[in-house]
Amino acid sequence: xxxxxxxxxxxxxxxxxxxxxxxxxxxxxxxxxxxxxxxxxxxxxxxxxxxxxxxxxxxxxxxxxxxxxxxxxxxxxxxxxxxxxxxxxxxxxxxxxxxxxxxxxxxxxxxxxxxxxxxxxxxxxxxxxxxxxxxxxxxxxxxxxxxxxxxxxxxxxxxxxxxxxx
Amino acid sequence: xxxxxxxxxxxxxxxxxxxxxxxxxxxxxxxxxxxxxxxxxxxxxxxxxxxxxxxxxxxxxxxxxxxxxxxxxxxxxxxxxxxxxxxxxxxxxxxxxxxxxxxxxxxxxxxxxxxxxxxxxxxxxxxxxxxxxxxxxxxxxxxxxxxxxxxxxxxxxxxxxxxxxx
Numbered sequence: 001x002x003x004x005x006x007x008x009x010x011x012x013x014x015x016x017x018x019x020x021x022x023x024x025x026x027x028x029x030x031x032x033x034x035x036x037x038x039x040x041x042x043x044x045x046x047x048x049x050x051x052x053x054x055x056x057x058x059x060x061x062x063x064x065x066x067x068x069x070x071x072x073x074x075x076x077x078x079x080x081x082x083x084x085x086x087x088x089x090x091x092x093x094x095x096x097x098x099x100x101x102x103x104x105x106x107x108x109x110x111x112x113x114x115x116x117x118x119x120x121x122x123x124x125x126x127x128x129x130x131x132x133x134x135x136x137x138x139x140x141x142x143x144x145x146x147x148x149x150x151x152x153x154x155x156x157x158x159x160x161x162x163x164x165x166x
Numbered sequence: 167x168x169x170x171x172x173x174x175x176x177x178x179x180x181x182x183x184x185x186x187x188x189x190x191x192x193x194x195x196x197x198x199x200x201x202x203x204x205x206x207x208x209x210x211x212x213x214x215x216x217x218x219x220x221x222x223x224x225x226x227x228x229x230x231x232x233x234x235x236x237x238x239x240x241x242x243x244x245x246x247x248x249x250x251x252x253x254x255x256x257x258x259x260x261x262x263x264x265x266x267x268x269x270x271x272x273x274x275x276x277x278x279x280x281x282x283x284x285x286x287x288x289x290x291x292x293x294x295x296x297x298x299x300x301x302x303x304x305x306x307x308x309x310x311x312x313x314x315x316x317x318x319x320x321x322x323x324x325x326x327x328x329x330x331x332x
Contacts, residue, residue, distance in 0.1 A: 005222075005260075005262025005263075007264075010264070055221075055245070055246060056246065079222070079263050080221060088222075092259060092265040095171055096299065097254060097280040097282070097299065098173075098299045098300075098301065099269075099299070099301035100301060101301040104301060104302060112265035113265060114259070114263040114265060116263070133265070135264065135267040136270060139265075
């Protein structure tokens with residue numbers, strides 16, 4: 001794990017050993033046709049994904065829940081792209097690095113974060129580490145209460161199943 | 167000017183021809199010992215500057231006004247560094263790309279922005295373009311009312327004078 005500016009009081013970490021090479025995990029994260037198959041833990045679905053894979057580029061997902069009206073739009077901006085090694089994006093900025101107006105009102109219930117995915121080749125696969133950085137302890141607590149650990153775990157299982165199937 | 171995601175309703179642009187080579191302007195922006203000489207329009211002063219010149223790294227300035235108690239801390243994170251060509255940083259993120267908690271409360275009077283400095287070599291010097299991207303029209307209006315055009319103009323004159331003197 002890259003510990004740069006890691007803060008245990010503000011960040012959440014998810015770490016697993018994955019039986020896929022870093023290249024396959026990178027593809028799963030960076031190609032919309034893969035993202036829709038795994039990004040949202042079932043029974044939620046990712047119905048749309050757009051990716052402009054360059055620093056400052058767009059990462060957009062549309063997510064749909066099992067109940068009518070359960071819909072969520074995720075929009076982010078890539079910050080660092082080291083093919084097969086590190087992918088960093090944030091929802092605090094829109095494409096072109098514009099500050100995201102969604103967070104102008106802190107009472108809207110949503111919170112900004114930066115996600116850093118680290119891929120390290122190991123025997124038999126990849127050490128997969130996600131570090132999610134929040135702006136404050138409240139954001140971290142909210143994300144943890146939403147089921148961060150379980151959600152990322154389920155999504156990663158879906159990623160593995162999908163990439164092993166294709 | 168790089169027009170990627172430029173939006174005239176949200177952004178402010180400052181453009182000048184400068185009688186310095188791009189290398190000198192780059193040095194003025196990226197070396198603390200230069201920054202303190204020009205970054206804040208007089209009679210304000212930049213009393214401190216720390217720079218960790220890498221993507222995700224810190225850009226920190228301390229500014230002091232002529233009246234007692236007039237003090238302002240600027241903190242930002244570098245997003246893109248193309249030596250002698252383009253420098254992008256934002257105050258919406260802290261170093262390590264962490265969302266900046268200062269903007270959790272929109273009533274605090276401050277506003278997030280991303281500054282993109284473009285340097286293009288021309289005969290006799292550099293075309294210097296600063297594009298400052300805001301999250302909403304209110305942020306743009308507030309920045310304009312603070313004297314964006316005059317402030318960036320005065321700072322650039324100070325930059326030129328300082329780099330011509332050394």
